[in-house]
Amino acid sequence: MSELETERLVLRRWRDGDRASFAAMNRDPRVREFFPSLQTEQESNASMDRVMAHFARHEYGFWAAELKETGQFAGFVGLAVAPFEAAFTPCVEIGWRLAVEFWGRGLATEGARASLRFGFKELGLSEIVSFTVPANVRSRRVMEKLGMMRDEADDFDNPMIAEGHVMRRHVLYRLRVEDWRGQS
Template identity: 55%
Template sequence: MLETERLSLRRWRESDREPFAALNADPEVMEHFPALLSRDESDALVGRIEEGFEERGFGLWAVEAEGAFIGFTGLTVPRFTAGFTPCVEIGWRLARRAWGYGYATEAATAALGDAFGRLGLEEVVSFTAVQNLRSQAVMRRIGMSRDLAGDFDHPVLPEGSPLRRHVLYRIRRPAG
């Protein structure tokens, strides 16, 4: 479990599944993803997240603000091959009601601290569709830099998809 001034980042609970499914079915939240998720797909994602914690000792933490589930933030290993894989990726997905409060930046900063501290990672990446300016702003706020040479066509998305082109950001472990 990780704590920040306003947030708790913790393992998933059964009670997180319903609000997570609602978040994954929200067209505005999922604007930069290929599709909305059904309840079954959302629950399966929670299962994969928990398996990641068991296998690697890290994953996408459930995030709480004022005792309420608001989404996830944390680390994962992409399940596709690209020029920058294998790697560890930092990501986040928050309910609309949690946007605009700096929660993504606060939670991601804590997750990076865990990545470079407890886990001893040397580098973390993040990527998103070119159009996802909100996530790119979070990437910059947490100290990541865009790797212009690393921009790529996401191999899971079909040719012609407006979301296929992705930007790549990186951050290395701070010196000292």
């Protein structure tokens, strides 16, 4: 599936023209507050290449989020196979990252709801997870608005982050299809 639509967003495949906006977003310390570092243009391009490769392998991924009204690149929202091993993997995670000027409008929640619908209805997933560092209250709030639940026993050290780094510890939220159906 190449794209999803919500009231205000088009979630679509990435285009080369998204690279500059994505790199600018990944250089913003506010956007990268809960990541180990800012990204250089080369690192941002490599991240985008990985997202595009995920689409090629799975036919879904983190969609580029574009505002319907203006066509502006706002960031991304979508689903991806978690790229590491942990007690809860293999799994599909839901994630989002928006440029600061698009925060506080409910766009992450709106795009995530469409992504959940796609994951449960089109992909037939039984569960979708999300994770972040404990201090990332904004993302955790989105997870909770989506009906995702946290069990402290599931919290984990993210193997993608160096041992000893303050952001290695992550909280895990889950949403099972039965619970999602009960909300719909």
